[in-house]
Amino acid sequence: MCGIVGYTGGRNAAPILLAGLGRLEYRGYDSSGIALIQNDNLIVRKKQGKVEDLRLSLEREPTASLIGLGHTRWATHGVPSEQNAHPHVDNANRIALIHNGIIENHAAIKEFLLSEGYQFYTSTDTEVLAQLVGHHFHANLADAVRAAVNQVEGSYSIAVIAPEDPLTIVAARNGIPLIIGIGEGEYFIASDTAAFLEHTNQIITLEDHEIAVITPAGVNVSAAGQQHIRKEISTVASNLEQIEKNGFEHFMLKEIYDQPRALEAAMRGRIDPGGINYHEIEVVLSYLENASRIYLTACGTSWHAALIGEYLLEQIAGVAVEVEYASEFRYRQPLIDKKTVVVAISQSGETADTLAAMKMAKEQGAMVIGIANTVGSSVSLASDETIYINAGPEIGVASTKSFTSQVMVLILLAKALGERTGRLDARAAANMAQAIEALPEMANASLGTAGQVQEIAAQFERSRDFLYLGRGLNFPVALEGALKMKEISYIHAEGYPAAEMKHGPIALIDENMPVVCIAPRDDTYGKILSNIQEVKARRGRIIALTSEGDKGINKLADHVIQLPETIPALYPILAAIPLQLLAYHIAVGLDLDVDQPRNLAKCVTVE
Ligand code: F6R
Numbered sequence: 001m002c003g004i005v006g007y008t009g010g011r012n013a014a015p016i017l018l019a020g021l022g023r024l025e026y027r028g029y030d031s032s033g034i035a036l037i038q039n040d041n042l043i044v045r046k047k048q049g050k051v052e053d054l055r056l057s058l059e060r061e062p063t064a065s066l067i068g069l070g071h072t073r074w075a076t077h078g079v080p081s082e083q084n085a086h087p088h089v090d091n092a093n094r095i096a097l098i099h100n101g102i103i104e105n106h107a108a109i110k111e112f113l114l115s116e117g118y119q120f121y122t123s124t125d126t127e128v129l130a131q132l133v134g135h136h137f138h139a140n141l142a143d144a145v146r147a148a149v150n151q152v153e154g155s156y157s158i159a160v161i162a163p164e165d166p167l168t169i170v171a172a173r174n175g176i177p178l179i180i181g182i183g184e185g186e187y188f189i190a191s192d193t194a195a196f197l198e199h200t201n202q203i204i205t206l207e208d209h210e211i212a213v214i215t216p217a218g219v220n221v222s223a224a225g226q227q228h229i230r231k232e233i234s235t236v237a238s239n240l241e242q243i244e245k246n247g248f249e250h251f252m253l254k255e256i257y258d259q260p261r262a263l264e265a266a267m268r269g270r271i272d273p274g275g276i277n278y279h280e281i282e283v284v285l286s287y288l289e290n291a292s293r294i295y296l297t298a299c300g301t302s303w304h305a306a307l308i309g310e311y312l313l314e315q316i317a318g319v320a321v322e323v324e325y326a327s328e329f330r331y332r333q334p335l336i337d338k339k340t341v342v343v344a345i346s347q348s349g350e351t352a353d354t355l356a357a358m359k360m361a362k363e364q365g366a367m368v369i370g371i372a373n374t375v376g377s378s379v380s381l382a383s384d385e386t387i388y389i390n391a392g393p394e395i396g397v398a399s400t401k402s403f404t405s406q407v408m409v410l411i412l413l414a415k416a417l418g419e420r421t422g423r424l425d426a427r428a429a430a431n432m433a434q435a436i437e438a439l440p441e442m443a444n445a446s447l448g449t450a451g452q453v454q455e456i457a458a459q460f461e462r463s464r465d466f467l468y469l470g471r472g473l474n475f476p477v478a479l480e481g482a483l484k485m486k487e488i489s490y491i492h493a494e495g496y497p498a499a500e501m502k503h504g505p506i507a508l509i510d511e512n513m514p515v516v517c518i519a520p521r522d523d524t525y526g527k528i529l530s531n532i533q534e535v536k537a538r539r540g541r542i543i544a545l546t547s548e549g550d551k552g553i554n555k556l557a558d559h560v561i562q563l564p565e566t567i568p569a570l571y572p573i574l575a576a577i578p579l580q581l582l583a584y585h586i587a588v589g590l591d592l593d594v595d596q597p598r599n600l601a602k603c604v605t606v607e
Contacts, residue, residue, distance in 0.1 A: 002086075002100040002601075003027035004178070005070040005195045006159045006169045009186020009216050013068035014058055020188070020195035021051045021070045023243060026251075026395050026595065026602040027100075027191060028074025031085035034058075035096035036065035040163045042096050046085040050596075066216075067167060069159050071098040074601040077106070078123035088127040090134025091118050094162055095141070097130040100191055101156035101176040102606055109151065125154075133160055142213045142222075145170045149211070150224060155352070155605065157206075159189055169214045173206045175378065176605055177350060180204040180212060180219055182233060187214045193236045194243045194393065201236040205376055237375065242393050250594045252396030252488070256580050257447060260440040262401040263573070265390040266408040271433050273416075280387050281416050287367050287385070288417055292339035294319060295366075297326045297357050299604070301399040301483060302345040302406060307476035308572050309343075309410035316424055316432075316569065317417035326357035327607070336364040343369045347394060347402035348603035349377020356607055358382045371409055373402055387413070396595050397602050398487045400580045403480060404443070404573045411436065411569055435567045442564040446577040449561050453578050456543060456559050457585030460514050466493035467508065467540075468579075469501060470518035471528050477518055477572045481579030488587040488597045498524075498531040509540040516582070517557070518575050521547040522568040532556050543582075545575050 003024025007013045017034050025032075032054045033046030043063055047054040051072055071086035078084035087096040103109070106125035109132055114120070118131045129148060137144035141162050149156070155175035161168070171178055171189050181188035181196040181203055188196035189212075193203060206212055209224045221229045248254035269276030288294060294313070296306035303325055310321045324334070326344065336342075342361040346354045349372045358368050359382065370383030373391050380386040389405035415432050418424030424432070460466075466485050470478035479495035486493050496505055498517065509515065515535045519528045529552060535542055536556050544557035547565050554560055563574045587594045 002074050003072045003191045003195065004098045004100050004157060004159060004189070005191075006068065006171070006189040007186065008067040008167055008169050008214055009183060010066060011186065013065045014063050016199070017068050017070035018051065018055050018058065019198070020190060021054070021072050023194040024191060025051050025072050026397055028072050028601045029596045030073055030075050030080030031082065032070070032072040033085045033087055034068055034070040035087035035098070035161060036063050036068040037161060037163050037166045038063055038065045040166065042089060042093055042163055044087055044089060044096055046082050048080055048082045048085065067161055067169065069096060069098045069161055069169070076102055076606050077125045084122045084124050086126055088122065088124065088130040090131050092134055094137055094164065095130065095134050095160050097126065097133060097158055097160045099126040099129055099156055099158045100605065102154045103129055103152055103156065104154035105152065129156070129158065137162065141165045141168060142170050142211060145172055146211055146224065146226070149174070157191065167215045170211065171206065171214065172211045174208045177378070178206040180206060180214060182219070185216050187216065187219060189214065193238070194395070197236060197238070197240055197243060202233055203236055204231045204233055238393050243395060250396065252398055252400060252584055252594050255394055255396050255401045256577065256584065258392070259401045259404050259577060260443040260447070262391040262405050263408050263443055264440045265392070266405040267412060267436055267439070268390070270412050271436055280385065281412060283385050284369050284387060284413065285417055285420055287341050287369065288319065288413070289420055290339065291341040292337055293335065293341070294321045295324055295329070295334065295340070295342045295361070296321055296345065297324045297329050297342060297354065298345035299326050299351050299353050301403045301480060302347060304476045304480040304483070305403055305406035305410065306345050307479070308407050308473055309414070311473045312410055312414035312569060313417065316414040318421050318423040319417060324357070326351070327353040329357040330360040336361055336366045338365040340366040341369060342366045343371060344379055344383065345371040345406055346379045347373045347399055347406070349374045349379035350603045350605050352605050352607045354379060355382060371406060373405070395602070397597055397600050398484055398583070404576055407573055414569070432567060432569070435570055439566070439570055439573065442566055442570070442574055443577060445564045446574045449563070449578045450581050452561060453581040454585045457582055457589055461586045461589040463491060463512065463514050465508065465513060466491060467501070467505060467513060467515045468493060468495040468518070469498040469515060469528070469531060470495070471498045471524040472522070473568060473572050474518040474520065474575060477575045477579065478516070480576060481516055481582070484580055484583035485586065487600060488583050488594050489590060489592060490598070491586065498528050501531060502534060506534065506538065509535055509538040511539040511541070513540045514543060515540045516543045516545070516579065518545045519553060520545070520563070520568065520571045520575070521550055522571070529553065529556070545578060
């Protein structure tokens with residue numbers, strides 16, 4: 001979390017930084033700030049709240065500077081406030097620093113700096129780092145940054161400027177992304193290329209323990225020990241259109257509607273052996289086939305996709321799989337040997353808990369496979385093999401298209417493994433391939449329920465709680481539906497396996513409780529119908545998702561959302577879409593900030 005951006009070149013820096021911060025706001029949005037160098041002085045402006053508040057304050061007092069740093073914050077150490085917002089400066093006001101990450105030994109460093117007479121004005125770990133850079137700053141800024149980061153334990157991407165070296169940004173990273181954008185006579189740095197994509201698509205990716213010295217004349221990257229490193233320049237794959245709303249009111253809505261395309265991109269070349277992307281699946285299959293144990297690990301929505309993966313791999317491929325929250329995995333001494341395969345699933349590719357679980361698994365000898373969205377992300381770098389979901393940038397804080405694309409990749413894996421293990425015969429595999437190919441169109445039909453879902457949302461937006469029920473493959477969809485509702489509408493919601501309802505949650509049901517039941521016509525249909533009867537008998541209000549043409553549920557449910565008929569393995573994807581829309585329309589109805597829900601950030605880079 002937190003987004004950082006920097007500029008050095010021939011143009012006025014502040015508008016460029018503000019636009020970049022706007023694009024990074026998905027990473028954190030409780031406060032923001034910029035530092036500039038004007039007439040040999042550091043100017044620092046900060047605001048609690050959104051980047052828009054910062055922009056308005058800068059409009060009131062315009063600045064002129066050819067260099068600057070910007071930061072949008074998601075608080076870890078210290079409450080969201082103007083004082084704790086970045087950039088932070090040293091006591092002598094000689095340097096300004098922005099930071100994404102956590103300095104784990106900040107207390108020890110602060111103690112040392114206090115003993116040296118430094119004073120602290122915030123409760124952040126970042127101010128400690130700013131003072132430390134200041135402490136080491138004698139003549140050369142890069143040397144000061146190098147000396148400081150060599151003393152630091154933890155994760156960081158940082159950037160520093162100083163009026164004594166007024167055209168230079170010094171940047172460094174360890175464990176948190178930092179990208180340098182190359183323009184003509186101007187350079188950018190950012191946590192994510194989205195921050196500067198409107199100016200350039202040529203980039204250098206900084207790696208751990210590297211330090212970059214960036215001026216309008218060029219970039220010089222060196223290792224911690226000062227030796228020069230030759231860096232490759234690459235071209236960003238995404239384009240401006242992908243990171244803009246393109247007429248949609250919110251990124252979340254745009255991304256919900258992008259799902260047919262994203263599903264197509266996830267399956268392209270991967271359905272049949274010999275397909276262009278099939279070889280990634282092929283390599284992974286041989287590991288899975290020979291594994292002594294398979295773990296799927298992830299957090300949040302990606303964990304829900306993993307749960308669906310467990311059902312799929314067991315049912316379709318006949319292999320046993322365990323699913324673990326990444327944040328729990330390494331604390332429970334899991335049984336890992338050299339034939340263990342750990343599959344880590346992450347949209348951002350930067351989730352700290354997932355990365356820590358992968359590291360632990362690797363240290364114990366496991367083969368680690370990543371299912372990721374972002375090429376070059378930390379998850380892909382930490383994996384022995386990576387399968388990309390190819391969903392394209394996801395900017396709305398609540399995951400939508402990445403969830404369905406992750407499930408798509410897990411379906412493809414299960415299918416391919418099922419063919420290998422012989423559990424899926426040629427005919428069944430061909431049927432499945434046909435259903436998969438039809439899925440983007442079915443997802444379109446699922447989006448066709450939007451009008452109906454919006455009407456339902458209007459009726460339930462004052463509800464205080466929601467219950468989501470599903471069985472088998474659709475139980476994780478119930479969890480995901482509930483998570484979406486909590487995240488963006490702040491309404492309490494719980495997902496349950498439908499049959500578990502009678503073991504406790506049934507006590508909650510009365511005429512005020514909406515119960516969303518995912519009830520496709522599969523082999524659990526009869527059972528879930530009984531569960532729906534149980535809700536009805538207690539006057540609960542039922543919103544049922546079922547298969548097209550199903551009449552059985554009409555008599556029981558208050559609202560029936562019919563989804564296209566498909567094979568059971570694909571139903572979670574079709575069912576997730578109206579649940580995303582339901583959460584979305586309720587949040588919009590409540591006038592909440594859908595793309596930037598309170599307390600959340602798009603990628604969680606702290607453990
Ligand atoms: C929910 C959501 C989060 C993420 C979780 C893991 O909408 O977005 O629960 O799924 O933080 O993130 P990734 O997949 O980036 O590792």
